[in-house]
Amino acid sequence: MVLEGRLGLETARIPHTDRHGLMWLSRGALWVEAGTLRFRAAKGPILDPGDYAIPFQMVSVLLLGPGTTVSHDALRLCARHGTGLIAVGDDGVRAYTAPPLGPDESAIARKQVRLWSNEDARVRTARRMYAWRLGEVLPRRDLNALRGIEGARMRALYKTVAMQYGIRWEGRRYKRDVPDWADLPNQAINHAATAVEAAAMIAVASLGALPQLGFIHEDSGIAFVLDVADLYRGEVTLPVAFAAVRKYERNRRIELERVVRKKAGAEMRRRKLIPHMIDRIKELLDGDVRDRDA
Numbered sequence: 001m002v003l004e005g006r007l008g009l010e011t012a013r014i015p016h017t018d019r020h021g022l023m024w025l026s027r028g029a030l031w032v033e034a035g036t037l038r039f040r041a042a043k044g045p046i047l048d049p050g051d052y053a054i055p056f057q058m059v060s061v062l063l064l065g066p067g068t069t070v071s072h073d074a075l076r077l078c079a080r081h082g083t084g085l086i087a088v089g090d091d092g093v094r095a096y097t098a099p100p101l102g103p104d105e106s107a108i109a110r111k112q113v114r115l116w117s118n119e120d121a122r123v124r125t126a127r128r129m130y131a132w133r134l135g136e137v138l139p140r141r142d143l144n145a146l147r148g149i150e151g152a153r154m155r156a157l158y159k160t161v162a163m164q165y166g167i168r169w170e171g172r173r174y175k176r177d178v179p180d181w182a183d184l185p186n187q188a189i190n191h192a193a194t195a196v197e198a199a200a201m202i203a204v205a206s207l208g209a210l211p212q213l214g215f216i217h218e219d220s221g222i223a224f225v226l227d228v229a230d231l232y233r234g235e236v237t238l239p240v241a242f243a244a245v246r247k248y249e250r251n252r253r254i255e256l257e258r259v260v261r262k263k264a265g266a267e268m269r270r271r272k273l274i275p276h277m278i279d280r281i282k283e284l285l286d287g288d289v290r291d292r293d294a
Contacts, residue, residue, distance in 0.1 A: 015288065019096045021114045022206060022274065023054070024091070026065025030054075032073040032258055039050070042067070063088045086202055090263030093195035095202055108207045112224070116213045125284065126215045131281075132231055147216070148163040157234055165242035184256065186240035191257045193229065194271075195264035196237050198226040203277035207287070228277055236273065240264045 030037065037054040041047040044067070047159055056062070056077065057117050065069035070085070074128035078085055115121045118144070126146055131137045134153050137271035138146055155172070162249040167185055175181045182190075204225050214223025217266065228238075242259040268274070 021059070022061050022063055022202075023059045024063045024065060024092075025054075025068060028065035029063075029069045029076045030064070030073070031071040032077050035077075037074060037077055055099050057081055057246050059083055061086055061202070062242065063092065065090055067229065071292040084205065086205060088198065088202065089195075089261070089265075090155060092202055093261050093265045093268065095198040095205075106123065106208065108209050108282070108285060112209055112213055115285065116215065122215055128284065129216060129227060133234065142218070154233070161234070162242055165239070165246050167242045167245050183243050185242065186254060188236065188245045188248075188260050191260040192232075192237045192241040192244070192264050195240075195261060196232055196266070197222070197225055199268055199274050199279055200225045203228060203274050203281060206274075206280055207278060209281060228281060231277075231280060232291070236264075236267055236271070240267055279280040 024046055025039055025041075026046055028039050028041035028047070030039050031036065035057045039047075039052045040052055041050055041052060043049050045066075046065070054062070062078065064085060064087045066089065068087075075085070077083075078269035087095075088094060115125050123140075123143060123146075126143060127138055127140070130146060130150060134150070138149055139203045141149075145286050157171060159169055164183065166259060168187060170183065172186065173187070174186050181187075201211070201222065211222045211225045212220075214220070214225075214227045216228040220226055228280045241260060244256065247263075248254065248256045248259050
């Protein structure tokens with residue numbers, strides 16, 4: 001939590017395993033006074049106006065929302081104590097900065113590499129992620145076969161969720177580099193997917209996992225981030241997207257992307273999505289998965 005007053009812990013060096021995860025700050029100035037990291041907050045959705053001392057030695061990553069400024073001294077202090085800084089949109093629906101250098105130990109990354117570099121272990125891990133998404137353990141096949149099964153299931157899921165929200169659905173069509181191309185439901189899915197991917201990027205960076213080493217996705221530089229984000233496509237991305245389209249169709253004076261972003265932020269906050277993602281990544285990479293397919 002944020003504490004008022006001076007902490008007096010300038011020389012403390014606490015390992016990440018004993019820290020308490022993430023702290024959200026927005027609409028204020030982050031600066032240093034007498035060795036204490038402070039945040040002078042204006043009125044916002046997270047903090048009441050005031051001057052707060054930040055227990056940065058107990059936090060793995062500070063998430064800096066809109067309206068936040070950071071002094072050079074604050075960057076120096078956080079770097080010295082291994083506290084990461086990530087600039088984000090409201091509720092974590094965007095991630096604007098490069099990931100921090102990561103935690104002070106490599107256990108998560110080493111577990112990920114061990115599973116990723118062994119073909120059998122990689123397929124087992126992919127099957128486990130598919131089981132989480134689809135609610136059943138898929139047959140033991142290669143990755144291309146698993147992707148084909150997933151594609152058929154997802155096409156059916158799109159139709160089902162669209163029907164639940166009364167949205168006309170004509171199939172998934174999109175261009176990654178042009179989010180506003182295609183019809184309204186596809187545009188909304190693009191925007192919702194971007195929000196969930198930002199949350200996944202925060203979770204992956206916070207743990208010091210390797211975003212490039214995906215178990216299902218391969219070519220992208222954030223392949224593992226896309227793997228994690230896809231775990232929530234059915235329960236977060238699609239409902240947010242189609243609910244936003246329904247609201248937009250009732251009032252086209254509002255911007256569709258803004259509607260999606262606001263709904264995604266509210267849903268992510270309600271579900272505590274980023275902490276849940278962190279727990280899922282740990283569970284996925286924890287130990288041998290040969291006998292734990294789901």
